[in-house]
Amino acid sequence: MAGAVDQAAFVEWLQRIGDNALILGHRVSEWCGHAPVLEEDIALANQALDLIGQCQLWLGLAAEVEGRGRTADQLAYLRDAVEFRNLLLVERPNGDFGQTLMRQFLFDAFHIELLRALKSSADPRVAEIAAKAEKEVAYHLERSADLVVRLGDGTAESHARMEKALKSQWPYTGEMFLDDAVDAAMAQAGIAPLPSSLRPAWERTVSEVLAEATLAHPGEAFSHKGGKRGVHTEHLGFVLAEMQFLQRAYPGAVW
Amino acid sequence: MSSQWPLWEIFIRGQHGLNHRHVGSLHAPDAEMAIRNARDVYTRRNEGVSIWVVPSNAITASSPSEKGPLFEPSNAKVYRHPTFFDIPEEVGHM
Numbered sequence: 397m398a399g400a401v402d403q404a405a406f407v408e409w410l411q412r413i414g415d416n417a418l419i420l421g422h423r424v425s426e427w428c429g430h431a432p433v434l435e436e437d438i439a440l441a442n443q444a445l446d447l448i449g450q451c452q453l454w455l456g457l458a459a460e461v462e463g464r465g466r467t468a469d470q471l472a473y474l475r476d477a478v479e480f481r482n483l484l485l486v487e488r489p490n491g492d493f494g495q496t497l498m499r500q501f502l503f504d505a506f507h508i509e510l511l512r513a514l515k516s517s518a519d520p521r522v523a524e525i526a527a528k529a530e531k532e533v534a535y536h537l538e539r540s541a542d543l544v545v546r547l548g549d550g551t552a553e554s555h556a557r558m559e560k561a562l563k564s565q566w567p568y569t570g571e572m573f574l575d576d577a578v579d580a581a582m583a584q585a586g587i588a589p590l591p592s593s594l595r596p597a598w599e600r601t602v603s604e605v606l607a608e609a610t611l612a613h614p615g616e617a618f619s620h621k622g623g624k625r626g627v628h629t630e631h632l633g634f635v636l637a638e639m640q641f642l643q644r645a646y647p648g649a650v651w
Numbered sequence: 652m653s654s655q656w657p658l659w660e661i662f663i664r665g666q667h668g669l670n671h672r673h674v675g676s677l678h679a680p681d682a683e684m685a686i687r688n689a690r691d692v693y694t695r696r697n698e699g700v701s702i703w704v705v706p707s708n709a710i711t712a713s714s715p716s717e718k719g720p721l722f723e724p725s726n727a728k729v730y731r732h733p734t735f736f737d738i739p740e741e742v743g744h745m
Binding site for chain 2: 539
């Protein structure tokens with residue numbers, strides 16, 4: 397049974413999940429027109445749109461719960477970097493196709509577990525958004541896992557690139573499973589699972605896929621953290637500069 | 652890169668149980684990825700409930716230069732259209 401909900405913590409938590417979708421969606425959209433083949437270009441654009449659609453729902457709910465009359469658009473376009481709550485992993489630069497793909501896979505494997513758990517959230521609005529997003533993310537994971545296997549277990553060149561990608565993204569995965577006071581409040585209220593509780597299932601998926609991809613599991617590693625409380629890498633500012641340009645230069649512009 | 656991937660013809664069955672219809676083609680390294688690519692390229696607007704993929708080189712096509720002998724003879728065979736029957740009023744629209 398759900399306990400009383402700390403509204404501030406709820407808004408904070410909704411921004412975390414919404415910002416993950418927003419920033420990763422923006423990163424993936426950067427491939428539009430640049431992907432290695434036409435079919436991949438369209439697939440990536442679809443995925444970016446899925447994520448941005450999810451972000452609209454999460455940030456829309458965040459704005460509603462916050463009750464200060466803000467909208468999802470205002471949260472997306474008018475907050476500064478320190479007010480963003482996304483994981484560091486999703487703001488990492490796209491790099492080559494292997495880097496993008498590895499980032500996607502490591503996040504998808506976490507995202508799907510989170511959404512599955514959220515389907516039984518004590519808040520029906522959260523459960524509803526999760527049910528919709530889960531179908532999209534199940535496909536994202538199927539796709540990214542398949543491509544990680546194909547490229548990991550591909551040519552010497554693709555294997556080397558995937559190995560390198562794994563090594564550079566891995567230290568950013570630990571942050572996904574860190575619990576803090578906000579997470580504890582959400583778990584207490586029955587709204588969301590503790591991030592740490594998602595780790596075993598994630599670890600299972602990742603180990604299986606990496607083994608099939610003939611990539612060495614990096615094991616325990618140092619973990620970068622800070623995104624969840626607004627301490628970001630230098631990359632987020634550049635993402636926001638591009639993403640927020642229009643609303644910053646022409647406040648309130650519509651089309 | 653894409654020039655090394657074989658071409659696939661894509662057939663999609665729409666929402667209402669119609670036949671699979673040819674919608675276009677795309678490149679993919681194998682059938683499994685052809686299905687995935689077809690999903691992303693051809694079902695973005697909720698077009699389909701089922702996808703078939705066929706290697707393009709598995710299709711044998713009639714030759715355009717034989718259009719005359721193949722198709723024109725049937726032009727003059729109006730009696731093959733069932734338009735010579737009187738339909739009784741009470742049958743209504745057929």
